[in-house]
Amino acid sequence: MGLAKRIIPCLDVDNGRVVKGVQFLDIRDAGDPVEVAKRYDEQGADEITFLDITASSDDRATTVHMVEAIASQVFIPLTVGGGIRTCDDIRRMLNAGADKVGINTAAVFNPEFVREAAQRFGSQCIVVAIDAKKVSQEGEEDKWEIFTHGGRKPTGLDAVEWAKKMVDYGAGEILLTSMDRDGTKNGFDLGVTRAISEAVHVPVIASGGVGNLEHLVDGVIQGKADAVLAASIFHFGEYTVPEAKEFMAERGIEMRL
């Protein structure tokens, strides 16, 4: 009894199509974003995340139209991320029907942007996305660093300290992606998930590396995540959202069934 842990299918959208790459390479087509979002809504997904990974800004208008189309047909929370750099970008996505926006690179280059956005739109709609990679060697104390540009550029920022700072600045939620796990199907990096979840008072969404339903359970129980995000295990029909929820519920996790 109580608050349920959430399952969030993620739509990585490139040029108007849902795609999924293995560590951002080898991109596979997974369908039309509106159709995919509707399918997850019907399956009982708790939220949907729409991540615009289109490299050029030319297609931003397409993204706005897609968000509008999804928001008028899907009545669960919708987070939109990718290329959010200004308060105007946020306003445009919220007006299109997004409930929350994900801020990633822009937060790293300009942390004050998070503060400004939270003050203007409220913390409840500001999700700070953190891309972390383990940088400590075996035998050393665990350490994770923030990376930008799809995991290619190190920033020197400690992931746990960064998460705390972002919450102080007004982030209402943290979307944590372990870049060295993303697309590998080896499971979440539970160490960094737990370290950040225990360090902040806002919800943490675990992302990156889900290959089976056991990984989702691990993310919640060992990683202390409040929500789990996954893409390819759902896109390509390996598992449905209800299967994932039932599996997690059987393991004693509070779920919305």
Place this chain on the structure above:
Amino acid sequence: MTLASNKTVAVIDYGMGNLHSVAKALEHVADENTQVIVTSDPAVIEAADRVLLPGVGAIRDCIGEMYSTGLVPSIQKAMKEKPFLAICVGIQSLMSHSEENEGVDCLNHFAGNALFFGEEHKDYDGSKLKVPHMGWNQVKQSIAHPLWKDIPDQARFYFVHSFYVVPEDKSEVAGTCDYGHEFCVALARDNVFAVQFHPEKSHKDGLQLYKNFLNWDGKP
């Protein structure tokens, strides 16, 4: 005489952002004779058959905008005479006072306060609970009400909030939820109903609540 059968529901726009979701959800369940109007015009609110008061963001900004747009009299008048639904920060704005933003006096329709969960919020077993209370939680229906029609008791609704309402008159509580402790998430008195959760984000049970609101004659 199609005009005569037309019904309108006014979604009050007092400058606090995103009303798209609320309007879309109402349109989704509205019949062909019902028009959903997002408005900041007192005349439109006055003429509407029913009124929805949304709310998002911080309470001081919400109350401030309600006053600066001059909509408080329209809101108070609507609460006296027609089916009226307040959601999320909307429910908090109807209390006497909120402790958010160092304390803000609200519209005082329901006697009582909005209180902060606290950053050190704990579950019954002492474990840490995240604040905001974000996600899907179960709502226990404290009373039978037309707005709960066809919604199962303990159905899950979507919440995002850090403050919760504590009404003085417990007979006004229409629903409760549990997060570290039991608290009120729905209030009802006469033609006014208010909920802390977001029906427009709560899938089929949320849409059902909006449908019930559109069919409600304003009687408890």
